[in-house]
Structure formats: structure tokens, C-alpha cells
Amino acid sequence: MHYRFHSRAYRVRLFFFCVSVNIISKSGTTTEPAIAFRIFKEMAEKKYGKEEAAKRIRELYCYDVLRADRCLAANSLEARVPFGDLDFVRYVMSIDPAKKLNTYGKGKYLLRKAFEADHILPENILWREKAAFSDAVGHSMVDDLKEYAEKYYTDEEYETLRQKYDFAQPFTKESLLYREIFEKYYPGQARMVPDFWLPNKSWEGCNVNDPSARVLANYGDSGK
Numbered sequence: 001m002h003y004r005f006h007s008r009a010y011r012v013r014l015f016f017f018c019v020s021v022n023i024i025s026k027s028g029t030t031t032e033p034a035i036a037f038r039i040f041k042e043m044a045e046k047k048y049g050k051e052e053a054a055k056r057i058r059e060l061y062c063y064d065v066l067r068a069d070r071c072l073a074a075n076s077l078e079a080r081v082p083f084g085d086l087d088f089v090r091y092v093m094s095i096d097p098a099k100k101l102n103t104y105g106k107g108k109y110l111l112r113k114a115f116e117a118d119h120i121l122p123e124n125i126l127w128r129e130k131a132a133f134s135d136a137v138g139h140s141m142v143d144d145l146k147e148y149a150e151k152y153y154t155d156e157e158y159e160t161l162r163q164k165y166d167f168a169q170p171f172t173k174e175s176l177l178y179r180e181i182f183e184k185y186y187p188g189q190a191r192m193v194p195d196f197w198l199p200n201k202s203w204e205g206c207n208v209n210d211p212s213a214r215v216l217a218n219y220g221d222s223g224k
Contacts, residue, residue: 052200053097057089063197142212149174167191171209 072079100110106127115121153173162170167190170176182190199206
């Protein structure tokens, strides 16, 4: 895993490893400009949504874009990212954040509505709940990874080993496991990644230590 040490990256990488096609069309980069993360609470969207979305887009090259590029290439796959088109991103970011509020009980409502009239997608696909992607590869797999990390380190080992890192210090046994893998292949290069990909902890209900949306109070039926 090139230049990545946080939990979400490793969980999602397993999906790319398991697929058996040559070209994948990714819907990546729709969530950030559409302010469709579960972390974007409705009141927070009005005040902070556009600013937070812009920050996430600026840093995509360190996270989702990098992950997709490296993971797919390592497994002889190619990615197509139609929603990463610069004109599309600029257009969506120009829309008033208030119009992107999840007032219809469905994330990415404007994007879904844009596809409705032409019946490009089956209704059950178009309107299904957005799944937290690092969990969409399988809730049980994520739980198994956490369980493995819990057994891999004793509490004493965890506390001792995590103290070695003064930047992006691991905060769970799972994050320590990934950090040690990262340091094995890219020693001392962690600072090229800005931070952990996590919800904005300053927002109400978002002070969590897991990248999965499952830990958020407003997770709802996502992934079902």
C-alpha cells in the first residue's frame, strides 16, 4: 500500500484485490463535492459543508485517488472515474450547499435525480442507500480485521509500540497494525499523508476513532 497507513485504506484495498475484471468504472469523487458523507450533519452542511468538501477534494490525491490508482494498478486493473471530471467537480461545487442538504432522507439526492428521467439505472440501484465504502466490502470482514489486531497485540505491546510515532500516532490496535506495515516498506515517510481520513471531530456526533460510518449516530440503513 503506497503511502497509506490508516484503517480505511487497507479495508478497501481488499476489495480491489478480489475483483476479477480488467477495467472498473468508479463512482469516486461524487461524495466530496455533493457533501454526501454521513459526517455532514444538516446544520453543519449550511455552515461548514462547502469548506469541508473543498478540503476533502484538495486532499483526495493523498487518500481515495491514491488508493484506487495504486491498488488497481498493482492488480493489473484500470480505473475510469467519470465523476472526477474537473468541469463536473467545479459545477457541483458551485451549487449552493443548502440545496445539497439531505432533506429528502437520501444522500446525493441531486445526482440521483439527474439520472432518474433517462432510466439509465434500475430504480432499486438508483435509490438504494449509500454504503460506507470501507464497510461495503463486508461488515464481517472489517470486524474480523479488528479482532485479528486485538489478538495480535497485547495491551502492553500496543501502548509501547504506538509511542514510537510522534506523527499520526496509532489510536487502535488495528491502526497500529497498518502503521507497522507502512513503516516496514516506507520508513519515516508518514508525513507525506496529511492525517487520518476520519470525520471532522469538531462536529456534533462525529468525535469517533473509526473511519467507518457505522459508528456514527446517523448511520441509518446505509449498507443494507
